[in-house]
Amino acid sequence: xxxxxxxxxxxxxxxxxxxxxxxxxxxxxxxxxxxxxxxxxxxxxxxxxxxxxxxxxxxxxxxxxxxxxxxxxxxxxxxxxxxxxxxxxxxxxxxxxxxxxxxxxxxxxxxxxxxxxxxxxxxxxxxxxxxxxxxxxxxxxxxxxxxxxxxxxxxxxxxxxxxxxxxxxxxxxxxxxxxxxxxxxxxxxxxxxxxxxxxxxxxxxxxxxxxxxxxxxxxxxxxxxxxxxxxxxxxxxxxxxxxxxxxxxxxxxxxxxxxxxxxxxxxxxxxxx
Amino acid sequence: xxxxxxxxxxxxxxxxxxxxxxxxxxxxxxxxxxxxxxxxxxxxxxxxxxxxxxxxxxxxxxxxxxxxxxxxxxxxxxxxxxxxxxxxxxxxxxxxxxxxx
Numbered sequence: 001x002x003x004x005x006x007x008x009x010x011x012x013x014x015x016x017x018x019x020x021x022x023x024x025x026x027x028x029x030x031x032x033x034x035x036x037x038x039x040x041x042x043x044x045x046x047x048x049x050x051x052x053x054x055x056x057x058x059x060x061x062x063x064x065x066x067x068x069x070x071x072x073x074x075x076x077x078x079x080x081x082x083x084x085x086x087x088x089x090x091x092x093x094x095x096x097x098x099x100x101x102x103x104x105x106x107x108x109x110x111x112x113x114x115x116x117x118x119x120x121x122x123x124x125x126x127x128x129x130x131x132x133x134x135x136x137x138x139x140x141x142x143x144x145x146x147x148x149x150x151x152x153x154x155x156x157x158x159x160x161x162x163x164x165x166x167x168x169x170x171x172x173x174x175x176x177x178x179x180x181x182x183x184x185x186x187x188x189x190x191x192x193x194x195x196x197x198x199x200x201x202x203x204x205x206x207x208x209x210x211x212x213x214x215x216x217x218x219x220x221x222x223x224x225x226x227x228x229x230x231x232x233x234x235x236x237x238x239x240x241x242x243x244x245x246x247x248x249x250x251x252x253x254x255x256x257x258x259x260x261x262x263x264x265x266x267x268x269x270x271x272x273x
Numbered sequence: 274x275x276x277x278x279x280x281x282x283x284x285x286x287x288x289x290x291x292x293x294x295x296x297x298x299x300x301x302x303x304x305x306x307x308x309x310x311x312x313x314x315x316x317x318x319x320x321x322x323x324x325x326x327x328x329x330x331x332x333x334x335x336x337x338x339x340x341x342x343x344x345x346x347x348x349x350x351x352x353x354x355x356x357x358x359x360x361x362x363x364x365x366x367x368x369x370x371x372x373x374x
Binding site: 003006052055056058059060062063064065066067069071073074077078080081084085087088205206208209210211212213214216217218221223224226227228230231234 | 279280282283284286287288290291293294297298301302304305308309318321322324325328329331332333335336339351354355357358361362364365366368369370372373
């Protein structure tokens, strides 16, 4: 291992972190193929290192969003029951399945969500400020309309199931799993995109911690590579967060759907390859 | 907008996560520099390990602080919810430590 490899990992981490923060997903979805295929570190090391960058992204994005009322702490904690259980379960079950099977499943899931994102593009989900938001709802200041908006959480079991699935995918593939939760929370559970993204960003950290220590104990984390990836992602996600506050929710959704399709193509290729 | 205990918790947790990530990043940067310079290997590895463990410990600490705060708010439903999440994390950490030994 040389300075060149470390520099490449830092750069890849920065790009992944920036995209991740912009889209409200871990960004690890770009880092896993890079470490796995690009640097030839193997899927297991790529997954484990990537999970650590997910934790870093979660902490740094959440600390940036805190105070803007976008993070739904109660909904997040409730859904974390599902996502952490999924993360722990993944290590002992799905994570052991054949690479090609996992790639095919993941490709199908991302394609489905990309279609959902485009067909449900204008799902703002906001209510009048005085509306009853229930036990899990929230209020925040919406930049687009320049006023305080409220939302009510619907179909909680769907959100719980999505979180369990996201946890399983996170622990299995080394990604954050926000890629699964955010569209479902937005399309079916009544959560506005920004609140769903902020809540998901907080959740992915603790979700990754439900599986990462096990991979660390197995020696699947290469410390210098992990350090380089984490430092790159931290720099990139700060930049992405700064840019994200200036992008419109509609464009964010379109961009996210496009990214999902690209990711699914990559995984289809891997499944066939 | 009214400032509820939950809003204050959000700000509080934000600072905690920021502190954790800054400390671990500092360790990782120092450890990586020593490693790249080809310096004392056990020292580099030790500092890198400290940084990685700190990184993983930060979200766990977030859950612990949330638990204390929900107990203070006497919000028993969320005390129970947070306890379940904490329980899962304890299982993970215990299994990881057992594997290490």
